[in-house]
Amino acid sequence: MDVAARIETALKRAIECNVGPSSPPRLTAAIRYAVFPGGARIRPRLCVAVSQACAGRVTSAAICAAVSIEFLHCASLVHDDLPCFDDAAMRRGRPSLHRAFGEPLAVLTGDALIVLAFHALAAAGNSSHSLLPILVRTIARGSGMPGGIVAGQGWECEPHVEVGAYHRAKTGGLFAAAAVAGAVASGADGAAWHAFGESMGEAYQVADDLRDVAADSSEIGKPTGKDAALRRPSAVAQLGVSGALQRLEQLIAAAIDAVPVCAGVDELRSHIITESSRLVPRKLARPAA
């Protein structure tokens, strides 16, 4: 089974283990709607790519970590789209969750997915109990306070925003967690992978800012122009389109430089280059050299 299929199967299985005839049916349907069909699954694929690079194979603990991280990402999208935040009507080419299921179920779906993220992670302790404490801490740091997604979203509620802290938390935190968890779950030193994960996250954030101004809404499955409308800090607002493209290239280069010594370093570099070319909106993509 290829990596993408393994991730989908593991996501499905983790949900199926936690719903059943005794669970409220509409909430069950809403949880599935939040996770399937997925987006690009960039964070879990990063996690397993690091595992592959460190261990020469994708460990089962890395799959658990990847699933956990994707659930947290999906939870953040559902809560982010709520009327009290972005009030987004569309997500992944169809109605956002609160438009399809109502606001109460959207709040609960996010909550259920956060809990499920840690429940699914518990299985990472099956092979080695000692992995779990560090994986829980790593993933909690990437998603909660003071530097994870929730903190990042929290900066949007402040009168004065420190842009660097905002981006590092809102995007960088979970990317760093994906890289660190992939390494830890494969017996490697997680801390050595933090800078790499953060650079990948920052690159993703810049690419996302570029897509918001230069992609078609059909390409990204949601309306464009949101950053400007919501006056969010954005690399494009700060640097212009060509400046942001240049920044993206620098960040990808920095990520590649930050890859620690590991068995599968060449394979991982190819993965990064392939991923980064997928991030750029079609109309800005350069022809391959």
Place this chain on the structure above:
Amino acid sequence: MDVAARIETALKRAIECNVGPSSPPRLTAAIRYAVFPGGARIRPRLCVAVSQACAGRVTSAAICAAVSIEFLHCASLVHDDLPCFDDAAMRRGRPSLHRAFGEPLAVLTGDALIVLAFHALAAAGNSSHSLLPILVRTIARGSGMPGGIVAGQGWECEPHVEVGAYHRAKTGGLFAAAAVAGAVASGADGAAWHAFGESMGEAYQVADDLRDVAADSSEIGKPTGKDAALRRPSAVAQLGVSGALQRLEQLIAAAIDAVPVCAGVDELRSHIITESSRLVPRKLARPAA
């Protein structure tokens, strides 16, 4: 330090470890507001009472579990009070969190507390790594799908509600988790404590229904009469006040019967009797025999 003070200190410490100069200040303040000053801390006190009964002392892993459970409880109150659910104006005698900080920060506070619950739990793996997987699963079950608080809240969004499943999930789940986690964290067999925890949860639910009709709002720090206004299933609606009081006594007796053989069984029984007398609204309380 007595048990109540130990729980407060541990709650404070867990929050302080996860906020700092780099965390968004308003979200930080909102998280503290959600947790302090607390309510009766019934669930964490149950967890540590079970630890004391099993091990003859309160283990540090039980304190971690108690903290985790209280954070999840506080998160559920904050989200429960949101305009899309109860739209509650008051909680613990002062404005509910979304009235004090706004809806976006109320959503994020709940999210941050769920993540923090698992982050704080990770320290339970410090003494023995093998405890953590079962503690994570136990507490996730009590809080998520299919039978935890989130699922219970999910039943409120269904056109047809199975009342038993609703109560077992919305209240029983986290009480059962508190009892089971207290036992597991003390080296005892968690499964043996499940029925006891569920009975305590059901008793608490009936007492809560009684307080909703028979307490002053100053006694419980929030308006009364909410169940009838929101047409929620309630033991009082079903059995009347005296029927519900009788049911409460039966449930307390059932909980006492369900206490497994353990070193501190007598002390635990006194704890249950003291707790249950605190649950009954003042105007319904019988004079001590």
